[in-house]
Amino acid sequence: MSGALNLVNLFHNETNPVVLEPGETLFKAGDAGDAMYVVLEGEVEMTIHRRVVEVVRPGGLLGEMALVEKLPRVATAVAKTKARLATISERRFTFLVQNHPFFALHVMRVLSQRLRSMDNMIND
Amino acid sequence: MSGALNLVNLFHNETNPVVLEPGETLFKAGDAGDAMYVVLEGEVEMTIHRRVVEVVRPGGLLGEMALVEKLPRVATAVAKTKARLATISERRFTFLVQNHPFFALHVMRVLSQRLRSMDNMIND
Numbered sequence A, B: 001m002s003g004a005l006n007l008v009n010l011f012h013n014e015t016n017p018v019v020l021e022p023g024e025t026l027f028k029a030g031d032a033g034d035a036m037y038v039v040l041e042g043e044v045e046m047t048i049h050r051r052v053v054e055v056v057r058p059g060g061l062l063g064e065m066a067l068v069e070k071l072p073r074v075a076t077a078v079a080k081t082k083a084r085l086a087t088i089s090e091r092r093f094t095f096l097v098q099n100h101p102f103f104a105l106h107v108m109r110v111l112s113q114r115l116r117s118m119d120n121m122i123n124d
Helices: A064-069 A089-097 A103-122 B066-071 B090-099 B103-122
Strands: A019-020 A025-027 A035-041 A043-047 A053-054 A076-078 A082-089 B018-020 B025-027 B036-043 B045-050 B053-057 B077-078 B083-088
Touching: A019 B036, A035 A064, A064 A103, A089 A103, A089 B090, A089 B103, A103 B066, A103 B090, A103 B103, B036 B066, B077 B083, B083 B090, B090 B103
Parallel strands: none
Antiparallel strands: A019 A082, A025 A076, A035 A082, A043 A053, A043 A076, B018 B083, B025 B077, B036 B083, B045 B053, B045 B077
16 A cells, blocks of 8 residues: 555546636635545645645645544635646545545545644744 | 544454553654554653654554654654553554544544644644
């Protein structure tokens, strides 16, 4: 279970993607979160209190914290370029975690990497 | 998949737990990490650059970041009290993620909660 998972490949057949124009908001901090997203094309900027914490590019995840914890959004997500995203509802997320251990591991890695970079940010 | 998972129950039959005396170090920041741990009894203090970032209590996880990312330990783990821990090797972790989706979801939740509390810490 060590190979990197390319989520763009996993979701390339997405029939009903979310399409965002540059500057369009996907969600705001404080919103209820009932889905996470995989960026298929373009870039989405994540900000917390107006500070850019991440730019999510194709293959990247966003919105998974609210879904995993069933809590409001921590960050605001705004398209930096035109972007296309796959929506992973709670039901779909549950299916993926149950049937694709690689997906679960990938989500853990993404969370862990964010935590590590935040630890570095705090201590630098 | 919404119920909280009690890891103490999942590992209560642990036959070969790690036992730490108060003040004993489990691992140090920078160490290679080939296992994560579940606290079964006692408390383990996690520090990053001498700052206490978390006290892990029974049912809590530690060391999962190094295991998930295959990178060195970020934090130092020292027993605050006498403690008993179950060791989850990489092989066991892979088995758990593949066969117990609740376990995978639990690890995601723990990571997400840490990220959220760190976001709050930074912005407060």
